[in-house]
Structure formats: structure tokens, C-alpha cells
Amino acid sequence: MAKIMLEEVTKTFGENNVINDLTFTCNDGEFFVILGPSGAGKTTIMNLIAGLEEPTKGFIYLNDKVINNVEPRHRNIAYAFENYSLYPHLNVYENICFSLKSPIRKDQFSKEEIDVLVNEIAIQFQIKELLNRSITQLSGGQRQRVALARALIRKPEVYLLDEAIAHLDAKLKHLTRAILKGFQRQKRITTLYATPDQLEAVALGDRIAIINHGILQQLDTPEKIYKYPNNVFVARLFGEPAINTFPGELYSKDENILININGTPLVLPDNAKEQLCTKNIGSHVIVGIRPIDISIIREVDINKYSNIGIGEIKLIEYFGDSFIYSIKLNGFSFKIKSDQELDVEINKKVNLHFKMDNILIFDESTEKRIWP
Amino acid sequence: MPKVILKNLCKKYGDVNAVENLNLEIKDKEFFALLGPSGCGKSSTLRMIAGLEEITKGDIYFGDTRVTDLPPAERNIALAFENYALYTHLNVYKNIAFPLKIRKIPSEEIDKQVKEIAKFMQLTDILNNNVRFLSGGQQQRVGVARALIRRPAVFLLDEPISHLEAKLKESMRTELLRIHNDLKVTTIYVTHDQAEAMSMAERICIMNFGKIQQVGTPKECYGNPVNEFVAGFIGEPPMNLLNASILTENNFLKLEVFSKKINFPEKYASVFKKNNSCLNGKKIVKLGIRPVDIRCFNTNKEDNIIEGEVNFIEPRSEGKFVINVKIGDFYLLVKTDGTFKPELNTKIYLKFIEDNIHLFDQNTGINLNRNVSV
Numbered sequence: 221m222a223k224i225m226l227e228e229v230t231k232t233f234g235e236n237n238v239i240n241d242l243t244f245t246c247n248d249g250e251f252f253v254i255l256g257p258s259g260a261g262k263t264t265i266m267n268l269i270a271g272l273e274e275p276t277k278g279f280i281y282l283n284d285k286v287i288n289n290v291e292p293r294h295r296n297i298a299y300a301f302e303n304y305s306l307y308p309h310l311n312v313y314e315n316i317c318f319s320l321k322s323p324i325r326k327d328q329f330s331k332e333e334i335d336v337l338v339n340e341i342a343i344q345f346q347i348k349e350l351l352n353r354s355i356t357q358l359s360g361g362q363r364q365r366v367a368l369a370r371a372l373i374r375k376p377e378v379y380l381l382d383e384a385i386a387h388l389d390a391k392l393k394h395l396t397r398a399i400l401k402g403f404q405r406q407k408r409i410t411t412l413y414a415t416p417d418q419l420e421a422v423a424l425g426d427r428i429a430i431i432n433h434g435i436l437q438q439l440d441t442p443e444k445i446y447k448y449p450n451n452v453f454v455a456r457l458f459g460e461p462a463i464n465t466f467p468g469e470l471y472s473k474d475e476n477i478l479i480n481i482n483g484t485p486l487v488l489p490d491n492a493k494e495q496l497c498t499k500n501i502g503s504h505v506i507v508g509i510r511p512i513d514i515s516i517i518r519e520v521d522i523n524k525y526s527n528i529g530i531g532e533i534k535l536i537e538y539f540g541d542s543f544i545y546s547i548k549l550n551g552f553s554f555k556i557k558s559d560q561e562l563d564v565e566i567n568k569k570v571n572l573h574f575k576m577d578n579i580l581i582f583d584e585s586t587e588k589r590i591w592p
Numbered sequence: 593m594p595k596v597i598l599k600n601l602c603k604k605y606g607d608v609n610a611v612e613n614l615n616l617e618i619k620d621k622e623f624f625a626l627l628g629p630s631g632c633g634k635s636s637t638l639r640m641i642a643g644l645e646e647i648t649k650g651d652i653y654f655g656d657t658r659v660t661d662l663p664p665a666e667r668n669i670a671l672a673f674e675n676y677a678l679y680t681h682l683n684v685y686k687n688i689a690f691p692l693k694i695r696k697i698p699s700e701e702i703d704k705q706v707k708e709i710a711k712f713m714q715l716t717d718i719l720n721n722n723v724r725f726l727s728g729g730q731q732q733r734v735g736v737a738r739a740l741i742r743r744p745a746v747f748l749l750d751e752p753i754s755h756l757e758a759k760l761k762e763s764m765r766t767e768l769l770r771i772h773n774d775l776k777v778t779t780i781y782v783t784h785d786q787a788e789a790m791s792m793a794e795r796i797c798i799m800n801f802g803k804i805q806q807v808g809t810p811k812e813c814y815g816n817p818v819n820e821f822v823a824g825f826i827g828e829p830p831m832n833l834l835n836a837s838i839l840t841e842n843n844f845l846k847l848e849v850f851s852k853k854i855n856f857p858e859k860y861a862s863v864f865k866k867n868n869s870c871l872n873g874k875k876i877v878k879l880g881i882r883p884v885d886i887r888c889f890n891t892n893k894e895d896n897i898i899e900g901e902v903n904f905i906e907p908r909s910e911g912k913f914v915i916n917v918k919i920g921d922f923y924l925l926v927k928t929d930g931t932f933k934p935e936l937n938t939k940i941y942l943k944f945i946e947d948n949i950h951l952f953d954q955n956t957g958i959n960l961n962r963n964v965s966v
Contacts, residue, residue: 418758540810540828544791
């Protein structure tokens with residue numbers, strides 16, 4: 221049983237508020253991802269929970285008990301970092317079992333029990349053949365798996381994993397994510413996982429807390445965040461390539477609400493009428509539309525569609541199983557993603573169809589979502 | 593603008609062959625990528641082209657000119673690194689102007705050129721800012737502007753955006769492409785990131801252990817990898833590589849995968865018809881199949897089905913999933929198109945798209961279609 225709660229936590233270094241009035245609860249057994257760009261404050265949050273930093277203001281709770289003043293070693297938390305911090309004078313085996321032999325756990329495990337545990341976790345993380353190697357002989361990816369195994373061999377109340385698989389190559393990353401998620405599901409140990417990588421966050425997180433400049437931007441399930449991002453920052457963080465954003469203007473015509481993107485009118489879905497009240501009409505907004513929601517259509521099909529614009533292809537990027545087209549429309553640049561190769565040429569005009577079902581609209585000044 | 597020709601290029605560090613007998617021709621105005629894992633020799637190759645690294649053996653030509661023994665300054669190249677190496681005590685303007693200033697170009701001419709390139713690189717508004725206070729993306733643009741202001745014959749880029757954040761990387765990628773499309777400078781781009789190489793380069797040279805594995809367009813390297821290494825290196829999620837055997841059943845070629853017999857891919861049939869002797873009993877091979885080239889079903893209604901269990905589901909945005917399927921001791925990655933909704937720990941039925949199966953020699957890793965015309 222372990223529930224972690226931060227209540228109005230602020231952390232200041234010198235004059236910098238690295239963490240600003242942060243409140244969230246990570247539930248028992250949850251895989252909780254902290255996502256944000258570098259410098260967002262992710263590592264500081266981890267350090268605060270681990271007890272390596274003290275909050276300037278606010279409280280940290282473990283199971284409803286304030287732990288601000290509890291020593292790190294009494295918090296029963298296992299921590300794995302991006303930069304491993306393995307013991308170079310010990311071999312892989314000794315590194316992995318190190319925490320089981322620490323003085324505060326003295327005599328808790330027999331030599332045989334330790335051996336079983338080390339072998340078990342080494343098999344899971346596919347480093348069994350490395351157990352007798354020296355740390356200095358390992359590649360970055362191997363070190364990272366050793367560091368993970370060392371952190372996960374204990375059964376603490378909480379795991380803290382800070383960019384714990386950042387240095388693995390593509391193949392190992394996929395495998396390690398699967399292993400990690402399987403491991404966590406099986407043990408049901410509360411896990412906080414910090415990463416700048418949205419793919420990783422979506423793959424692993426039961427819920428994701430998005431942090432920027434030390435401030436919580438959104439906390440929700442991956443699906444909800446993708447569909448209903450609180451603001452432009454969150455919208456841009458999710459999805460690859462990033463969501464296209466344009467300045468636009470809302471107006472009404474023939475009972476419809478439309479957006480004018482520099483001369484191209486797009487009709488919003490009917491249900492937008494109820495939510496976008498009259499005060500929004502005439503206002504300047506930011507329109508967000510995902511690269512998969514714009515398609516290129518043939519000249520002959522143009523009458524079958526509404527919400528059409530004419531753009532010009534500027535760049536084509538190939539990714540093996542998909543294509544990304546950079547397009548210019550009314551002076552704005554944006555991207556389209558397609559699984560198929562389209563019959564288009566650079567610097568040629570194309571007809572674009574905007575799928576309006578998933579369109580997002582944000583307030584121009586606050587950048588907060590106003591629709592849907 | 594010249595083409596760049598590398599002839600039997602070798603680089604040794606002590607006893608280690610960092611680059612082994614490299615032969616390459618990079619076309620005039622081409623965007624060419626050197627791609628490979630760390631230690632594959634790509635950066636050594638680039639540094640030899642730049643003249644920063646002594647050449648152990650072989651020659652480099654820019655057009656008809658042999659530049660092997662020329663110092664870097666006389667090669668008319670520009671180099672941009674990952675770590676920018678900007679002068680932190682100077683502002684943006686002075687950083688960009690620096691290469692012209694040391695050449696004693698008149699200041700009016702410098703001013704004209706700096707403003708021109710600044711406009712092109714969207715740096716006009718920050719010309720007077722100190723580079724220390726710029727964002728990573730801005731610093732990168734200043735670095736590129738400084739490199740390009742000399743109008744080099746060849747532009748060399750060494751992992752220029754690898755360590756930028758995903759979103760910044762995305763926009764820098766587009767920016768570098770735009771620069772290349774507009775200026776048409778022969779560009780050699782070193783990276784370990786296959787997505788960067790695939791999306792930007794006209795042709796890619798994939799290297800491993802100092803040797804060329806394949807030179808080709810992104811589509812050739814993705815669609816027709818010459819060996820197992822290239823197959824596994826290109827594509828995200830990476831290609832599945834598994835053991836399979838080729839056998840005959842009633843005079844028909846078949847593939848055996850996870851003890852299931854499936855249809856033999858037609859495109860490889862000619863290899864074996866020509867060379868029947870290799871098929872006494874079973875021939876063990878490596879089978880490569882990309883995660884996008886596997887179809888999923890809830891029921892076992894189709895032919896050629898392989899059965900597995902859903903071990904892990906990675907939701908991707910856009911409603912797609914990457915499914916980790918456990919088959920015996922093997923973990924297979926499958927990428928769905930979003931219409932199939934997997935469920936954890938349930939049975940899943942898979943079908944490999946026959947045309948997109950790749951077969952590699954079990955020992956050499958070479959694509960079995962290399963025996964026939966490719």
C-alpha cells in the first residue's frame with residue numbers, strides 16, 4: 221500500500237521557482253508518468269519524493285503521513301536514474317544485490333535467497349550473461365538495464381524511475397518497456413516514472429502528469445490528454461508530428477459557427493454551437509488540427525467534401541510506414557501525415573480537406589482550450 | 593558545386609580499423625546521410641572529408657580535385673557540430689560574421705551577407721542578443737548560419753540535432769531540409785537516428801564496424817535491406833527478426849515459423865528454383881517482418897495464421913497500437929492500423945503479409961534475394 225501525495229509543493233533554488241505550487245496524488249499501485257521537456261522540474265519532483273531535496277513550501281505525504289522530514293533511507297523508496305550511478309569497483313551481480321546487503325536490511329536475506337532474486341531479475345532484464353562482468357565493460361544500454369535491475373530487485377513501497385530507459389536503442393527500448401510494464405503490473409508497486417518522451421509516457425502510464433516550468437499543466441489518462449488537452453502546450457506535446465496550430469477568427473453565418481483561417485473558412489461541427497457561446501463569436505482564437513486530420517483530395521472529388529482549402533506542397537518526409545507533407549496555406553505552414561504515398565509534387569498546388577470532428581480551439585491569450 | 597568521391601578510404605586508430613576501404617560517390621547538390629550506431633565509423637569518415645582527421649589510406653576528391661592532403665581551410669567546406677561551438681562572449685551577429693571577418697572581408701560586405709543569412713534563418717530579431725541566452729533551437733540556427741555564410745562547396749553536419757527535444761528536432765529537421773532545398777549545397781549528414789536519415793536524405797549510406805552495409809534511397813533501404821543489420825536498423829518500431837525454416841511440402845516451398853507452416857513468399861521462389869541443391873530437408877534462415885506488415889485477428893479463421901498472446905499494448909496517438917505478442921519465448925512487435933483493438937493476455941492471431949517477408953542467410957545475414965537481381 222503506497223499512495224504519494226504532493227500538496228502545494230514549491231521548490232526554490234536561489235531565485236528560481238523550479239517547482240511551483242504543485243499538487244497531485246499518485247494512487248496505490250499506479251504507474252504514474254511525469255512528462256515534460258528538459259528543465260520542466262521532473263527530476264526535482266523525483267528528488268523531493270525520494271528525500272534528496274526538501275520542499276521550500278508545501279507537504280509530501282506517503283499514505284496520508286507527512287514525510288517532509290523523513291530521511292531518504294527510511295522512506296522505503298527505490299530510485300533509478302538516467303545516469304546509472306553504478307559502483308564501478310563491483311561487478312554486475314554485486315551491483316544488483318547491493319541494496320539487499322545494505323546495513324539497514326542486514327540479515328533480512330540469506331545468501332541463497334539473494335542469489336535466487338538476482339538471477340530472477342537478471343533473466344527478466346536479459347542481463348544474465350553479464351552477471352560476472354565488470355561495470356566498465358558494459359555499454360550504455362547494458363548499464364541502464366543493470367541500474368534498473370538494481371532498483372527493482374527490492375520490493376519497496378515506491379519505485380522512482382527517472383528517464384530510466386533513455387539510453388537504450390530502439391529495439392531494447394520496446395522490449396524494456398514491455399518488461400517494465402509487465403513487472404509493474406505483476407508486483408503492483410506504486411511507480412513514478414519521469415520522461416521527456418511522449419511515446420514512452422503514453423506506452424507506460426496509467427495516468428500522466430504533464431509539467432512545464434514547474435507547473436502542472438494536466439493530469440489525466442493518455443487518451444483523455446490526447447483528446448482534450450488543457451492548453452496549446454499540452455496539445456503540442458502529444459502526437460508526432462505535433463498538432464498544427466493556426467491563428468483564426470470565429471464567426472457565425474447561416475446558423476453555423478465557422479473559423480476563418482486567413483481567408484479559408486471552416487465550418488465547426490453542430491455540437492460546437494451549444495458550447496461556444498456568443499461571447500466567443502468574433503474573437504481571435506488558436507485552432508489546433510492534427511496532421512492526420514487533414515487529407516489531400518483529388519480535383520474530381522472536390523464536390524464531395526466541405527471544408528476545403530488550397531495549399532502548396534513544400535516538403536515531403538519519408539518514414540518507411542508513413543509520409544509527412546509540409547504544406548503552405550494562406551501564409552501558414554503546417555504538416556499532414558499519411559500512411560500512403562500521395563501523388564503530389566513539391567511546389568504544386570493541392571486540394572486539402574479538413575476533418576473537423578477532432579478540431580481543437582484555444583483562447584488566443586490564455587492558450588486554454590475552449591472547444592471541445 | 594562538386595561531387596565528393598571517397599576512394600578506398602581507410603582509418604586506423606592503433607590496431608583498430610575505424611573505417612575500412614570505403615568507396616562512395618556523393619552527387620553534386622545531394623543531401624547524403626551517413627547512418628549507423630555509435631562506433632561505426634561515420635564520424636571518422638566525415639572528419640576525414642573535413643580534413644580534421646588524417647587519412648590512413650585512400651583518397652578524397654571534390655570534383656576532379658584531390659583534396660586528400662589539403663588542410664581544412666583550403667577545402668571550402670563548412671562544418672556544423674552537435675554542440676554548436678558558438679563564441680559565448682559574442683552576440684549572434686558577431687558569431688555569424690566571424691568566418692568572414694577572419695578572412696578580412698570589408699565590413700559593408702559582411703553586414704550585407706549577415707543580414708541576408710539572418711533573414712533566411714529567421715534570426716533577424718535576435719542579431720544583437722548574446723548567444724548564451726538563446727534556446728537550443730536558436731543556438732543551432734546560429735551555428736548553421738555561421739557555417740553557411742561562407743558559401744561552402746560542401747556542407748558537413750555531425751549529429752546536428754540528435755540531442756534536441758523531440759518537438760525541436762521535428763522543426764529543425766524541416767528547417768535543414770528547407771535550407772538544402774533552397775541553397776542546394778552538397779550536404780553530408782552524420783546521424784545515428786534512422787528517422788532523421790530516412791526523412792531528410794536523398795540517399796543513405798548505412799555503416800557498421802567501419803564498413804558500408806548499404807547505399808541507397810530511403811525507400812530502397814527500407815523496402816529492400818541487403819542484410820539483417822540494415823533490416824533491423826531501419827524502421828520504427830524495428831523489424832522483427834526470427835528463426836524460420838524453408839522446406840518443401842508436396843513439391844511446394846513452405847516456410848515454417850514457430851512450428852507453423854505458412855506460404856512461401858513468391859518473390860523468393862526464384863532463388864530456390866534456380867538453386868535446388870540447398871533444399872535437402874530444411875534450410876534454416878532468418879525471417880524479417882516489419883511490425884506494420886502483420887495483420888491481426890481475434891479468431892483463427894484465415895489460412896497461414898500464427899498464434900500468440902498479447903503481452904503488452906503500447907497505445908500510440910492516432911488510435912494505433914504497437915502490440916507486444918508473446919509466442920513461446922519470442923516477443924514479436926505488431927503495429928495495428930487502429931481498427932483492431934487488442935486485449936491484454938488474450939489470444940491473438942497473426943498473418944504475415946507475404947510480399948513483405950524478408951529472408952536472410954542464417955550465417956552471413958545477407959538477404960537471400962541478393963543472389964538474383966535486385
